[in-house]
Structures are given as C-alpha cells and as structure tokens.
Amino acid sequence: MAVMSPRKAAAQRDGQSLHDLLLETAQKMIATHGTTGMTVREIARMAGVADGVLYNHFSDKEELVARALLEHVRTTEAELGELPVPGEGTLVGNLRRHVEFGLALHKALVPAFSGLVSQPRVLERFAEISERSGYWRDRLVAYLEAERKLGRLRVESEVDATAAMLVGYCHASVLTAVFPHTAPLDPPPVNSVVSAALHGIAPRDSEPADEPGPVVEA
The missing domain is CATH 1.10.357.10 (Tetracycline Repressor, domain 2)
Structure with missing residues (x-):
C-alpha cells in the first residue's frame, strides 16, 4: 500500500x-x-x-x-490596507498614502517579478489571468480622475502624467535595492514628491512661456 x-x-x-x-x-x-x-x-x-x-x-x-x-x-x-476615498481627507494626505502604498507594494513585488525576466511565458500567463482594473497604477489614475471631477484638482490636470511620475518614483526608489550593483540612488522624501506633483515647478500665477518662433534668415 x-x-x-x-x-x-x-x-x-x-x-x-x-x-x-x-x-x-x-x-x-x-x-x-x-x-x-x-x-x-x-x-x-x-x-x-x-x-x-x-x-x-x-x-x-x-x-x-x-x-x-x-x-x-x-x-x-x-x-x-485600504487606499483613500476621493473627496475625503486632504489631497496631500491622500497622495502621500498612495505613494507610500506604491513604495511598499514595489518593495514586496519587484523582487518576485525580477526573477521572471528570462521567463516571458510566465509573464504572458500572468497578464492573461490578472485583472488590469486592480493594478495600483490604474487605481491611482482613477483616484485622480475622481478628484478632478469633484473639483479638487484643476480641470486641465494631467492625471495620467502625474500617475506616471509617481509610479516612476516608486520604481526608482526600489530598483537599487533589487539591483544593488547599479548606481546609488538617493530618492527625495515622499512629501517632496507629493508637493511637486500637486504644485509643479513653474512660478505660481504665471503663464507658460511662448514657444520660440521660427528663425528668419536675413
């Protein structure tokens, strides 16, 4: 037996x-x-x-x-844990929570995914069975879009670009831990990144500079 x-x-x-x-x-x-x-x-x-x-x-x-x-x-x-609900709390606090969530998520998941670089079939199967709507980046975009509809962000706000920058910050902050042989990185604090995302870097109440016109030869 x-x-x-x-x-x-x-x-x-x-x-x-x-x-x-x-x-x-x-x-x-x-x-x-x-x-x-x-x-x-x-x-x-x-x-x-x-x-x-x-x-x-x-x-x-x-x-x-x-x-x-x-x-x-x-x-x-x-x-x-849970992510912020649009319209509740402050924009600064909610974005900080999103970024901290993203950092923790990347720290936990990047090592697992990095081992699959030479196994594209696993990544293909993962893409087939996973629900794209559940990705943190898409949830961040949805949150920003909801805040824009509620009037807490400017109508012309580039929410996709903002989300891409915040996700990129999380990627860059975690990659050196996964690949220590790369150049050292000293990422800015989360509060600074959130402030830059909300307020930008241009002078306040100023119009963007005009694009230079074509050069006319004499």
Missing part, C-alpha cells in the same frame, strides 16, 4: 485540494525566495507530492507560477 506524504494527508484532512496545496506552496515560495530558479521538482518537494502531480491540476509550470504570483500580489495588497 502506498504511503501518503504528511502534507498531502494533512491537506486532504483539511479539505484542501491538491490544486490549492500546490498553489499555496508556490505562493509561499515566491513570498520567501522570489521566483528565481523555481522548478517543478522543488515545488512538488515542498508540497510533499510527486513531481507529475502538478500536471494533473495545471497545464504547465508557467500557469502554476503565474497563478501563485497573482495570489502573492493580492495578498500583498490586502496586507497594505
């Missing part, structure tokens, strides 16, 4: 399917060690099952890793 592994037996006693066991195992591995070097054999060994069991529940390793990565993203976002 075949002997069932302790983890497999425990999973079945708790009503957890082998599908969920493998997904949970892969997610924990991503949270602890990232995605670099993940193999079917290692996932199966950590789950306490035979190597071939994975293919009974997932089409391939790429699907399992992509779904585990999505669960890792969802779990991380849930742990970071």
Whole structure:
C-alpha cells in the first residue's frame, strides 16, 4: 500500500485540494525566495507530492507560477490596507498614502517579478489571468480622475502624467535595492514628491512661456 506524504494527508484532512496545496506552496515560495530558479521538482518537494502531480491540476509550470504570483500580489495588497476615498481627507494626505502604498507594494513585488525576466511565458500567463482594473497604477489614475471631477484638482490636470511620475518614483526608489550593483540612488522624501506633483515647478500665477518662433534668415 502506498504511503501518503504528511502534507498531502494533512491537506486532504483539511479539505484542501491538491490544486490549492500546490498553489499555496508556490505562493509561499515566491513570498520567501522570489521566483528565481523555481522548478517543478522543488515545488512538488515542498508540497510533499510527486513531481507529475502538478500536471494533473495545471497545464504547465508557467500557469502554476503565474497563478501563485497573482495570489502573492493580492495578498500583498490586502496586507497594505485600504487606499483613500476621493473627496475625503486632504489631497496631500491622500497622495502621500498612495505613494507610500506604491513604495511598499514595489518593495514586496519587484523582487518576485525580477526573477521572471528570462521567463516571458510566465509573464504572458500572468497578464492573461490578472485583472488590469486592480493594478495600483490604474487605481491611482482613477483616484485622480475622481478628484478632478469633484473639483479638487484643476480641470486641465494631467492625471495620467502625474500617475506616471509617481509610479516612476516608486520604481526608482526600489530598483537599487533589487539591483544593488547599479548606481546609488538617493530618492527625495515622499512629501517632496507629493508637493511637486500637486504644485509643479513653474512660478505660481504665471503663464507658460511662448514657444520660440521660427528663425528668419536675413
């Protein structure tokens, strides 16, 4: 009679399917060690099952890793708490919360995604199963658009460009931690970035300079 592994037996006693066991195992591995070097054999060994069991529940390793990565993203976002509600609080405080959320999210997720640079199929599967509306950048854009509709931002505010700059700040702040061999970066404090996003760098109450006209040769 075949002997069932302790983890497999425990999973079945708790009503957890082998599908969920493998997904949970892969997610924990991503949270602890990232995605670099993940193999079917290692996932199966950590789950306490035979190597071939994975293919009974997932089409391939790429699907399992992509779904585990999505669960890792969802779990991380849930742990970071709620984002501000448009129209409530102050713009400064709300944007600061968004940026701090983005920084924490990048610190948790960039290491996992960086290990997939050489595995484009996993990234393709992740894009197929993930809901774009849930991305933090899109939630930031939606927040800014809502504040603009409420009249708390200028009608001509470039919300897409503002979101891109704030996301870029989070990227730049985290990348040196993931790639320490790159040039050192001393990012400005969050408050300064929020102030620049809200107030810009041009003199207040001034019109933009006219574009220079064409040069006319004598």
